[in-house]
Amino acid sequence: HIKSISQGFKIYAKVVSGDSRTAKEIAAYLAEEVMKVFGGHPTEAPTASVTLDNGSHLITQYENDFPIQLGYEEYEWDIMYKFVLDVPVMV
Numbered sequence: 001h002i003k004s005i006s007q008g009f010k011i012y013a014k015v016v017s018g019d020s021r022t023a024k025e026i027a028a029y030l031a032e033e034v035m036k037v038f039g040g041h042p043t044e045a046p047t048a049s050v051t052l053d054n055g056s057h058l059i060t061q062y063e064n065d066f067p068i069q070l071g072y073e074e075y076e077w078d079i080m081y082k083f084v085l086d087v088p089v090m091v
Contacts, residue, residue, distance in 0.1 A: 001089040002058070008080045009034050015073040024067060027077040031065055034079055040065060055087035 011034070013027035021029070032041060039046035040062030050057035063080040070076055 001087055003085045003087050005083045005085065006063075006080065007083055008078055011077040011079070012070075013075050013077070023073050023075040024069070027067060027075040031077040031079055035062070035065070038062070038079075038081055040079065040081075050083065052085065052087070055085055058084040058086055060084075
């Protein structure tokens with residue numbers, strides 16, 4: 001049975017004492033690291049290997065990502081994916 005599942009990652013960042021980057025820059029950096037693993041990074045292919053106990057992972061599809069300012073020194077960065085799986089179904 002082919003199943004499509006949406007999955008999101010939420011990254012929360014705030015200004016860190018001693019770091020010259022803004023909260024948005026820190027969140028963007030962390031979002032890039034997630035996209036290097038699961039896909040969506042503009043210059044690097046994904047490295048993740050998704051395994052299931054029962055069934056097969058067919059594809060991970062990057063959908064979108066966007067920043068949200070939460071406060072003066074806080075940001076959230078959301079990254080959305082769609083995982084397409086082939087899972088057994090009991091009949």
